[in-house]
Amino acid sequence: MTCYKIAVIEGDGIGHEVVPEGLRVLEAAGRSHDLSFSWQHFDWGCQTYLKTGRMMPEDGLDQLRPFDAIYLGAVGYPGVPDHASLWGLLIPIRRAFQQYVNLRPVRLLRGVESPIKNFPPGEIDLCIVRENNEGEYSEVGGRLYRHSDGELAIQEAVFTRRGCDRIMRFAFDLAQSRKCHVTSATKSNGIIHTMPFWDERFSLMTQNFPDIRADQYHIDILAAHFVKHPDWFDVVVASNLFGDILSDLAAAVVGSIGMAPAANLNPERQYPSMFEPVHGSAPDIAGKGIANPVAQIWSGAMMLSHLGELKAAATVEKAVAAVLARPGVCTPDLGGNASTRDVGDAIAQEISVVAEA
Secondary structure, eight states, rough: OEEEEEEEESHHHHHHHHHHHHHHHHHHHHHHHTEEEEEOOOOSHHHHHHSOOOOSOTTHHHHEEEEEEEEEEEOOOOOOHHHHHHHIIIHHHHHHHOEEEEEEEEEEOOOOSSSSSTTTTOOEEEEEEESSSTTOOOSOOEEETTTTTTTTEOOBBBOHHHHHHHHHHHHHHHTTTTEEEEEEEEOOTTOSSHHHHHHHHHHHHHOOOOOEEEEEEHHHHHOOOOOOOOGGGGGGOOOOHHHHHHHHHHHHHTTGGOEEEEEEEOTTTTSSSSEESOOOOOTTTTTTTTTOOOOHHHHHHHHHHTTTTTTHHHHHHHHHHHHHTTTTTOOOTTTTOOOHHHHHHHHHHHHHHHHHH
């Protein structure tokens, strides 16, 4: 039996509710596929910050380094500035472990109603490949003349040839296993240096993949096309900021951000990769037991896939799809009245049915 050592960080808010359901489903998948997990829980997050002034201990990255993967819930809570929570935990992990690919699949499943009319289940099926280590989310910049009329803030975007090329190459490689279509998100008509550079690197990358259909759109019209024509897209590659925004929009198109999983990948596997839902800590519903656990559970399936356990990953995804296809087994964000635990239990029970089919 293969045993994987997984670091678990529930984090904040609904992370404490959806992560246990994700673990329950992963354990069920393990029993069906001769896998086991050694979970080590880390109680890092905003409560730690309020007590110690840090989101994680000074040696937190060293503690995480030996694990096969990291399973994260959510980060952020009222009383802690968002930049403090993200730059104190999530972003340092992504960067120290060279998790330069943020992969966010988007799929309309049977039983989930999209706010976009006339798209049947399965017709919307795309992946957003977001550059995860540089771009607009940099530490370069600062503020001057605070508390005066001349106060100013400068934030620099950082785009490197290495960073652009590796995320684009990942997107094209992924498209070869899907529908052979890559779309680039740009804004080179308004951003004069970084986006033309991004476009140049994309154009050169297309020459290495003559079998892949490639196109690009400015981010504003691309957002409109996501709403009007989500079925046009297969793999969308985007900078850090554009990918972040597009993935939330795409999640809404397929029903709910509670349906949106994500993987922070170090493709070379030199460091552990991290798996988390796209949604945040949702303090408005935290503690009510109504958070949708599907994104967390699906992120667990992505973790299994990254670990090479493709059959187990497929079993989890099929179990999620089977449960959502049934009337009534969904949380309030999808129009139902099931609890977080109800949905987690239903998916965990479905695992053995799918595995034996």
